[in-house]
Amino acid sequence: MSLDRTSSVSAGWTLLAVCTAALILPLSFSGGALATPSIGLDLGAGPLALTWITNAFMLSFGSLLMAAGTLADRYGRKRMFVSGVGVFVLASLALGLAPNIVWLDGLRALQGVGAAAALAGGSAALANTFEGRSQIKAFSLLGTSFGVGLALGPILAGVLIEHIGWRAVFVSGALIGVLALLMAIPMMHESKDPHASKLDAKGTVSFTATLVLFTWGILLVPSTGWNSAPVIGMLLGALVCVLMFVRIERRVTRPMLDLSLFRYPRFVGVQLLPVATCFCFVVLLVLLPVRLIGIEGRSATDTGLLMIALSAPMLIVPYLAGVLTHWASARVLSAAGLLIAAAGLLLLSRVGINQPTLEWVVPLLVIGIGTGLPWGLMDGLSVSVVPKERAGMATGIFGTTRVAGEGISLAIVSALLAVLIQRHLPSQSAGAAQYLATGDLSQATGVAQGLEQAVLGAAYLQAFQVLLYGLAALTVAVALLILWFLRQATPVAVAELSEATSDCEAIVNAKCKT
Structure with a gap:
């Protein structure tokens, strides 16, 4: 132009x-x-x-x-x-x-x-x-x-x-x-697409309802249990809505999500990357402040400074990932990054309650560096693994997977942490687990029926360690799946695409090409 x-x-x-x-x-x-x-x-x-x-x-x-x-x-x-x-x-x-x-x-x-x-x-x-x-x-x-x-x-x-x-x-x-x-x-100048399609209202409503019902159902598990009527009702409702969504998208002329793209194994593999980064990185942006402030009693300022060790690598590593594609494939770099992040999660599991700040820095840096490698390559991979004429819709699906997946992963991990804490507390004090999972130690103490804060803190730490083990295992599993799904060469050089590493690129390409 x-x-x-x-x-x-x-x-x-x-x-x-x-x-x-x-x-x-x-x-x-x-x-x-x-x-x-x-x-x-x-x-x-x-x-x-x-x-x-x-x-x-x-x-x-x-x-x-x-x-x-x-x-x-x-x-x-x-x-x-x-x-x-x-x-x-x-x-x-x-x-x-x-x-x-x-x-x-x-x-x-x-x-x-x-x-x-x-x-x-x-x-x-x-x-x-x-x-x-x-x-x-x-x-x-x-x-x-x-x-x-x-x-x-x-x-x-x-x-x-x-x-x-x-x-x-x-x-x-x-x-x-x-x-x-x-x-x-x-x-800013105004611009429109004269050939833009109408809003897929039915698809939007059914998709939103699916996410809301599923998330709500998962969040109810710690307080009501898996077998409760509200949880079963919410999850069944989510299942009905997702089936409606699939049916709607198959019938509309210009679907919000082109489900046929999931026939490409490499495309499916790329969708796993944001899933892994959600569970090994994004959830920590929420869990760690809750632990540091609510459970360990650190100040908000100290917690913010400590969190820089986790997030600062995102300023540099995604760009370096694009440079490294000159010597290694995006497939190998993404898998290697996830394995590094998994190692960081295992290191983090060894950090006890009220440990010095330096004990936190190395694990958080390792997680941030490891996550930064696939983070910098995902957007380019999302368009490189499908035919060129399908790139717009492919990036649209990827962007939605990335953002919506963050909300779902947060719900799952929050509920799982509460359930794990319950298992490390006496049955009569199980109600305290929900408060501990949200960092409300004072309320947890009030409903814990005589348990000291040290005991509650120990239960939280044990549950947090088990959770980190699970997140590390999930991250390793996705890394191996990435190596499998992306084992074929991609048709577009990822090095040329990975320079634009923002979340926005996925949405932009989808909308300006449809």
Whole structure:
């Protein structure tokens, strides 16, 4: 695309606005996790309600991502971006005033709606504004923005929580969003796709219902058990909804998800990569602050600083992964990275309660470095393992798998941790396990019927160690499956594709090519 001076200025401001908005998405994720113990103490919420602080955001974000992309193409990329950031800002400001946990969880879901619209609209606007190498550089900068937010979000959230309060975390996100709007509204050009398809409303509703019912059912397990009517009802409802979704997608002319792509073994293998990174990395962004603040009593600032060891490698390693493809295949690098992350999880399992900070740094760095290798190659692999004409839909599926998978993995791991804690406590004190899993040690002590905090801490540590063993085993298993599914050469050189390593690239390609 040849840009005159006016359009060059507009393109620059568009990129800056979208990158600014991208900072608040990881901040909202990690900030909500860091704030959970403080929110529990302030609002007096129960364990199930506290788990929805993060899950509500991730579920609405992941389930609406592709629908937002369709609306952006149909009604305008700028309009969708501005509307999404606007909803995010209003929801964030309202979170700063939330009177109780019910309002807070609902507003977090609304935040996720805004995040989906902002990401889909902003990334589609970049795809329309830039072409060729300029587009690759634009999305590389966008990926860097996500990395900066992921790396610095915990420390910013920690400082705000400790010195101002947990509400300041959400208000700070709103202020960054306002800055993005001030750049986007006057400078971003509007663009649409005249051939954009209509919103697959039935597919969107059935897909969202599947995720919500499944997640809700899993989160109910620690309190009601697998055999309870609510759990069975939720999981059966999720099964019915997913079957409806498959039937809908097979019948519509332009489906939201082209299920025929799952006939490609290599495509299936690529979908396993975000599953592995969710369980070996993303869940730790939530579990570790809960443990460090709620169980071990560390300050929010110290916890934020410690979390940098886990997230900072994401600023460098994904780029290095692209460079390393000149000497090793993406298949081998991705599998090797997962094995390194699994080793880091085993090292982390050896860290006891109230250990010095240095005991944490090495395991967290190893996990971050290992995860960074497949993280930097996944987007390129998602388009390289299918025929070129199917690349758009392939990246759309991958993006949804990645974001929605984070919400599902959080629900599974949170419920599993509570169940494991129950097994290490006397039967009469099982109710304390749910509070321990959400980092509420004081409430756990109150319902533990005389058990000392040291005993509760020991039960938590044992359960946490078993959980890490399971996550490490799962990560190793996926690494081996990746080696199997991706054993054939890919038709596109991944080295050329891996430069744009942001989550947004998957969504953009899907929407600008359909």
